[in-house]
Amino acid sequence: MRGFRPFLVKELREVARTWRIWVLPSIVLFFALSGPLLAKVMPEILRSMSSEQLGGAVIQLPEPTWRDAYAQWVKNLTQIVTFALLIMLGGTVASEVRSGTAVMVLTKPVSRTAFVLAKAAANALLVAVTTLIGAACTWGVTLAVFGEAPLRPLAEPTAVWLAFAALVVALMTLTSVLVPSPSGAAGLGVGIYAAMTILALWGWAVEHTPAGLLGAPGALLAGERPPLAWPLATTAAAAVVALAAATLVFSRREL
DSSP states (O other), rough: TTOOOOOOOHHHHHHHHSSHHHHHHHHHHHHHHHHHHHHHHHHHHHHHHHHHTTTTOOOOOOOOOEEEEHHHHHHHHHIIIIHHHHHHGTTTTTTHHHHHHHHHHTTTOOOOHHHHHHHHHHHHHHHHHHHHHHHHHHHHHHHHSSSOSSSHHHHHHHHHHHHHHHHHHHHHHHHHHHHHHHHHHHHHHHHHHHHHHHHSSSSSEEEETTTTTHHHHHHHHHTTTOHHHHHHHHHHHHHHHHHHHHHHHHHHHHO
């Protein structure tokens, strides 16, 4: 795997100098900082709206707690941030090939395998660091707003989602190799994600496949103990297979 380390360093520098350092971190940090505040004021907003619509009648709602703030974080991770990843990572390899950058890079002592894996590693690091910073911000704002913010109910769902996000990075690397258009690769990724959400309706799949990680963060936050051993194992295996397939296809592709 010739040239992996220097090319990874180059990719990380490129992340820091281009739009990628702003898009995903901005989305994650916005929801991390606003989620606890929204959880705090939402019941009051709902009371006000219901009072106006029901002629002064007041609906009794439970007082918000730290759990509501964490629920906002988990919902945003599993829905909006996941979708943003699918769109953002569509050009992982495809955009480099279309612009001709890949050809120039591969004329240097960088193997095609190193090219693909370094891009996947850089994206995975960006997702991991951004998510951990976002989780820390959520914890801090929740503590400031609610006066209580236990770590475990936040750490467990975040860790499970990160495992799923690693699979998303691997799958999007593969789709970006298979489809020459970044938008087409993103569309294929969205299709795969949609198929997984349908698969998550099947009990066996929830217990044995990566589809089980889709609802696991919310279940963990609710105090449940969903089956995670097989979903985590198959997620890791699927990520390895996806990356292996991406390197194999790219090694045989004409640029």
